Amino acid sequence: MKSKTAYLTPYFLWIALFVIAPMALILYQSFFSITGHFTFGNYEQYLSSGVYLKMTVNSIWYAFIITVLALLVSYPTAYLINHLKNKQLWLLLIILPTWINLLLKTYAFIGLFSQNGSINDFLRFVGLGSHQILFTDASFIFVATYIEIPFMILPIFNALDELNPSLVNASRDLGASAWQTFRRVIFPLTMPGVKAGVQAVFIPSLSLFMITRLIGGNRVITLGTAIEEHFLVTQNWGMGSTIGVILILAMFVVMFLTRDRKNKGGQIR
Amino acid sequence: MAGNVIEFRHISKSYDETQVLKQIDFEIEAGKFYTLLGPSGCGKTTILRMIAGFLQPTAGDILFEGQRVNDLPANRRQVNTVFQDYALFPHLNVAQNVAFGLEIKKVAKGQIAQKVEEALRLVQLSGYGNREISELSGGQKQRVAIARAIANEPKVLLLDEPLSALDHKLRKEMQSELRSLQRRLGITFIFVTHDQEEALAMSDQIFVMNAGKILQSGTPVDIYDEPINHFVADFIGESNIIPGKMKADYVVSFDGHEFDCVDAGMKQNEPVEVVIRPEDLDITAANTGQVNVTVDTQLFRGVDYQITAHDVNDNEWKINSIHKTTVGQLVGLAFDPEDIHVMRYGEDEATFDARLERYE
Ligand SMILES: Nc1ncnc2c1ncn2[C@@H]1O[C@H](COP(=O)(O)OP(=O)(O)OP(=O)(O)O)[C@@H](O)[C@H]1O
Numbered sequence: 001m002k003s004k005t006a007y008l009t010p011y012f013l014w015i016a017l018f019v020i021a022p023m024a025l026i027l028y029q030s031f032f033s034i035t036g037h038f039t040f041g042n043y044e045q046y047l048s049s050g051v052y053l054k055m056t057v058n059s060i061w062y063a064f065i066i067t068v069l070a071l072l073v074s075y076p077t078a079y080l081i082n083h084l085k086n087k088q089l090w091l092l093l094i095i096l097p098t099w100i101n102l103l104l105k106t107y108a109f110i111g112l113f114s115q116n117g118s119i120n121d122f123l124r125f126v127g128l129g130s131h132q133i134l135f136t137d138a139s140f141i142f143v144a145t146y147i148e149i150p151f152m153i154l155p156i157f158n159a160l161d162e163l164n165p166s167l168v169n170a171s172r173d174l175g176a177s178a179w180q181t182f183r184r185v186i187f188p189l190t191m192p193g194v195k196a197g198v199q200a201v202f203i204p205s206l207s208l209f210m211i212t213r214l215i216g217g218n219r220v221i222t223l224g225t226a227i228e229e230h231f232l233v234t235q236n237w238g239m240g241s242t243i244g245v246i247l248i249l250a251m252f253v254v255m256f257l258t259r260d261r262k263n264k265g266g267q268i269r
Numbered sequence: 270m271a272g273n274v275i276e277f278r279h280i281s282k283s284y285d286e287t288q289v290l291k292q293i294d295f296e297i298e299a300g301k302f303y304t305l306l307g308p309s310g311c312g313k314t315t316i317l318r319m320i321a322g323f324l325q326p327t328a329g330d331i332l333f334e335g336q337r338v339n340d341l342p343a344n345r346r347q348v349n350t351v352f353q354d355y356a357l358f359p360h361l362n363v364a365q366n367v368a369f370g371l372e373i374k375k376v377a378k379g380q381i382a383q384k385v386e387e388a389l390r391l392v393q394l395s396g397y398g399n400r401e402i403s404e405l406s407g408g409q410k411q412r413v414a415i416a417r418a419i420a421n422e423p424k425v426l427l428l429d430e431p432l433s434a435l436d437h438k439l440r441k442e443m444q445s446e447l448r449s450l451q452r453r454l455g456i457t458f459i460f461v462t463h464d465q466e467e468a469l470a471m472s473d474q475i476f477v478m479n480a481g482k483i484l485q486s487g488t489p490v491d492i493y494d495e496p497i498n499h500f501v502a503d504f505i506g507e508s509n510i511i512p513g514k515m516k517a518d519y520v521v522s523f524d525g526h527e528f529d530c531v532d533a534g535m536k537q538n539e540p541v542e543v544v545i546r547p548e549d550l551d552i553t554a555a556n557t558g559q560v561n562v563t564v565d566t567q568l569f570r571g572v573d574y575q576i577t578a579h580d581v582n583d584n585e586w587k588i589n590s591i592h593k594t595t596v597g598q599l600v601g602l603a604f605d606p607e608d609i610h611v612m613r614y615g616e617d618e619a620t621f622d623a624r625l626e627r628y629e
């Protein structure tokens with residue numbers, strides 16, 4: 001018993017220092033005004049000023065779009081890769097971009113999308129003239145989705161990979177077409193992977209900030225942008241923390257919505 | 270009900286270099302219990318997968334009720350499978366699993382409920398409809414898999430070693446249950462096993478396979494009493510296999526003596542193998558039987574004693590006897606001409622059948 005406690009101590013310490021303490025600090029900070037006085041004002045302001053609520057709705061909306069698009073791209077991709085011969089290699093190729101720094105990837109897109117970027121060069125070349133691509137909602141959503149896709153593919157791929165192939169055969173054997181098999185067997189059984197993917201994409205998408213500025217040109221203001229603004233520019237840590245608390249709450253809501261509903265072996269072991 | 274439900278014509282299957290099925294030909298008649306029997310890796314599952322439609326032959330034709338079905342996808346074949354690992358859908362409960370095929374066929378709701386009930390009753394699982402799959406024992410899962418298949422009223426039911434995961438007692442129980450289920454439903458069963466005892470107990474017809482070929486087909490009694498070659502004799506039941514020579518029709522020599530037998534149609538002095546089943550040997554006093562042997566070991570098995578012995582020519586003999594004997598003692602072995610079965614080297618099934626036809 002004692003040795004077990006000793007063995008677990010580093011993990012408890014880790015969680016206390018790097019998970020609980022920061023959250024407690026954020027919560028604590030959120031009760032202080034910019035002048036350093038204890039107050040509920042930040043929450044009052046958050047709830048009463050339309051700006052913050054609109055920002056929240058905005059964030060959720062964009063995160064939703066990004067998640068849905070990522071899912072639409074990722075599921076077929078994961079399904080396809082799972083049927084390829086060298087599936088692990090293909091998976092690696094898809095995961096590779098996640099090893100490149102986010103900022104670098106973002107700059108690469110600026111290079112592609114800007115007025116003098118490759119895409120506009122091409123459009124001018126084929127006679128379509130140049131277009132404003134950068135600093136639009138579409139480009140923001142595109143880049144954000146691109147960045148999130150590997151995080152969606154990975155859990156879905158794993159779920160598909162774990163799916164017992166004889167279940168698919170059984171379904172065909174019982175008369176189901178390929179599509180019926182997908183709808184009735186494959187998709188329900190890979191739902192845990194989809195949920196994990198949604199968690200991995202939706203929550204980070206709520207607080208995206210760098211891309212909103214560099215690609216979205218600050219036309220898209222999300223909660224992430226607001227936090228960055230408050231901590232780094234206006235130095236209003238209290239308000240920044242309040243939004244942080246809101247984000248943490250949102251995280252719990254998403255986790256709750258995507259939890260394993262009935263724990264009846266949705267996944268095959 | 271005459272006619273063949275399924276027919277394989279010169280079927281072979283290769284993966285790259287390796288040929289896993291070689292010129293398989295067989296006919297499956299409606300309403301019978303067939304067993305594919307053979308050692309691991311001989312191609313039994315491959316044959317089932319071809320019948321089910323999960324695998325295409327490299328060459329040859331598969332006929333279903335006279336129609337070529339090589340290119341018919343699995344979901345359009347009137348065949349259902351009980352998979353080796355059951356392959357029950359873990360996200361559905363027992364009733365939903367059984368209803369799966371019926372729902373796909375868009376059978377009316379009320380009728381589905383009734384058919385599910387009926388199928389579950391047939392496998393003695395009435396009242397288990399609302400159970401989750403994870404809450405079932407191995408034997409129950411197996412029954413659900415059978416219920417799910419028979420609910421669709423297939424023409425042919427394929428069963429791939431469905432009993433291999435069960436313990437001895439349950440296995441015996443399920444064997445007789447499956448057999449009586451088949452009789453009641455009148456559906457053709459094609460059952461795969463590598464357990465010869467199971468095959469003998471359950472089947473109308475057995476196909477003995479080895480290395481991608483069907484070596485012999487016939488009723489359990491035919492195959493047990495008249496195995497075509499060393500492999501079949503050895504694989505089906507225990508046997509004493511002794512090299513010998515055919516002296517004339519109905520006379521074979523082995524172990525330094527000539528014996529009367531019931532086999533004929535071979536060349537004079539043709540080298541052959543002689544099979545005598547251990548249970549056909551009776552232990553007598555020394556010099557009163559056909560051969561004298563010295564007892565080496567004796568093992569009590571409940572119903573009988575398993576005895577091993579050797580003769581003067583150092584041939585090993587296996588004897589099953591209900592009477593006890595003494596290790597180290599010289600005893601006689603008595604057997605009748607009918608107990609001797611003579612096998613030729615390298616005889617194929619067609620020649621074997623033709624020869625038996627001629628003198629029987
Ligand atoms: N996809 C494949 N690629 C190459 N060889 C294969 C493939 N599938 C099966 N084989 C080979 O085909 C042969 C027959 O396999 P099969 O599964 O039919 O054997 P089996 O008789 O069912 O054996 P068991 O009793 O172990 O289930 C085996 O030697 C196997 O290695």
Ligand SMILES: [Mg+2]
Nearest residue numbers: 313314315429
């Ligand atoms: Mg097999």
